[in-house]
Amino acid sequence: MTSPERIGPYRIERLLGTGSFATVWLGHDPVLDSRVAIKVLAENWHHDLRVRERFLDEARLLRRLDDERLIRVHAAGELADGRPYSVMAWADGGSLRDRLATGPIPPPTALDLLAEIAAGVAVLHRHGVVHRDLTPGNVLFRSGPDGERVLIADLGLAKALAAASGLTARAGTPGYMAPEQDDPLAVVDTRADVYGLGRLGLRLLGVDGEPGTDRRPHPIRLREGVPPRVAAVLGRATAPRPADRHPDAAAFRAALREAATAPDRPATGPPRHGPAAAAPQPAASGGPARPGGRPAGRRRFGVAGLGLAALVALGATAGDAATAGRDAGTWTSGPVTVALPPGWRATGTGWAGQYGDDGRLEPALVMSPDPHRWAADPTVPGAFVGLSTAIAARTTPAGFLAERPHAACAAAPVRRTRQGDVDWVVARFTCEKGRPEIVEAAGLAPGRAGLIYVQVTPPSGSRADFVDTLLAGVRVG
Known part of the structure; x- marks a missing residue:
């Protein structure tokens, strides 16, 4: 590069x-x-x-x-x-992922670090934001006059709590993602971040290293030197049911501090994974003291994140995968042919980042009065059309649209319509900033050809049936 x-x-x-x-x-x-x-x-x-x-x-x-x-x-x-x-x-101290790659962090330092991470996430929760992708790569370190500070980074998946339920994207990193983030219609709130904090705790303090993707209950095994009551806190944080977890990051941090400073006496039973392993924990926000009773003025941890969220690939590239052709008023990319609205042109023959079983880009195109300006200029109308067998194999049209909410816009009720040979699921968003209207549509192409996806920004003042007419002009064959 x-x-x-x-x-x-x-x-x-x-x-x-x-x-x-x-x-x-x-x-x-x-x-x-x-x-x-x-x-x-x-x-x-x-x-x-x-x-x-x-x-x-x-x-x-x-x-x-x-x-x-x-x-x-x-x-x-x-x-x-x-x-x-x-x-x-610039976070000059690197990421937690970098540091864990060099070996385990001593338990007292790891406990301090986990409490500092929770304090950073608590800032988001106080402002009504859920992060949804807490991983070692998104915990960064920045040096300063009073030592290192922990910084929470990469809020590309963060979502306002008011918009975090219903048609919510499946998003996050396997191993750290809460179970409910697999369900596009589930409520994703601060307890999803508590789950992520618990999984970070297992990575920092457990004996098993990087958490796997298996979410079934397992005994929690902590490294030597970790207070035994911490296992109950991590067990509660990583409970499969959100209702069994701490309510937010501040409550998790308070429970962690209490467990780290509790007298070293045997617990009532062996550590278990889930709510039964934990007694009720206080929900109060943590004060200035660190776990282990260390004063607040000691070393701080921090950094600016390079962990980049995995989103659904949408972008047409020219001349890569399929054979493009054009008749009067139409454009073809592989098996996809579209009827162009009057005055519109098309470009692109591949769906950027979306590969089929043959390793080639799946077909896609962009059409607009000015295709090259459409993405960058909110005043230019246009549409993206793509066909993917890979997406069809993993989700439904409604599920795919649920992965693509416009959090800053108001959503109209999802509707269904049959246009051409496709049964479409259509979601419309009206926005105060940028483009006034964005329409997302998806359906299964005939003959198991794949999932066909269309994103439209209609022209200002266009007829009410503009989108349906455009969808009727999309053919696969």
Whole structure:
């Protein structure tokens, strides 16, 4: 990857990391004479309105919260090609994932660290936000005059609690993701983050290393030197049922502190996984003391995250996978043919990041009066159309749309309509900022060809049947 010389006013020094959805560069701020981390949306995603929206939502949320326990965003901008970027504080101490890769962290330090992580997550909960992807890669460290500080990073999946139920995306990292995050219609609230904290605790304090994806109850085995009552706290935090967990991160932290400082006497029974292993815990927010009675002024832990959330791939690339052809008023990408609205053009022959069993990109296209401006300019109408056998194998049309909520927009009731040879599930969103209307539609193509997905931003003042007419013009064969 070639390093750019500059991004906006910032001189680029080196690459910090890459992920599926963004690249992070180390830059130099000439005004403040300081280093910053610059997160840039990956080129193959800039046509996807949902991924762009999530990227910008993360920057806006971190800027709004602006807390010392969260990675801070200083500014945002847009490259010449329309890709957004955010300028963040540089976390110079690396991630918890990096540190765990070098070996176990001593139990007293690990207990302190887990309490600090919980304190950072509690900031989100106090502001009505659930993180939904607490992993070692999203816990970062930043040095400062009073030592290291823990920072919670990568809020790309974070969601306001008021919008966290009903049509909620299946999102998170296996091994740390709460069971209810597998259900697109489940309520996902602060207790999902408590589950993530419990799994982080097992990684930091348990003897089994990286948590597996098996969520069945197992005995909790802690490393030597960990107070035995901590097992009950982690057991309660990782209970399969949300109702059996601590209500939020502050309550988890308080229970952890109490268990870490309790007299060392035998528990009433062996540690078990689940609510039966834990006595009721106080829900009060933790004070300044650390687990083990250590004073608050000792070492702090922190950093700006490179852990990038896995989202559904949507973006058309030119000339990759399928054979594109065009008749008057139509465009073809592989087996997908669309009828173009008057004045619209199309481009793209592959679904960026979405691969079939043959290892090739699955077919997709973008159509618009100006396809190359559609993703970056909210005044330009357009549509994305993609066909995927891989998605059809793992979920239903309704389930796929549930993975794609627009949290900042108001959702109309989901409707069903038959257009052409496809039974469509259609979700419409009206938004106060950016594009005034976004429509998501999905259906199963005839003959088990796959799931066909359409994302539309209709022209301003278009007829009420514009979307249905567009869907009727999508053919697979």
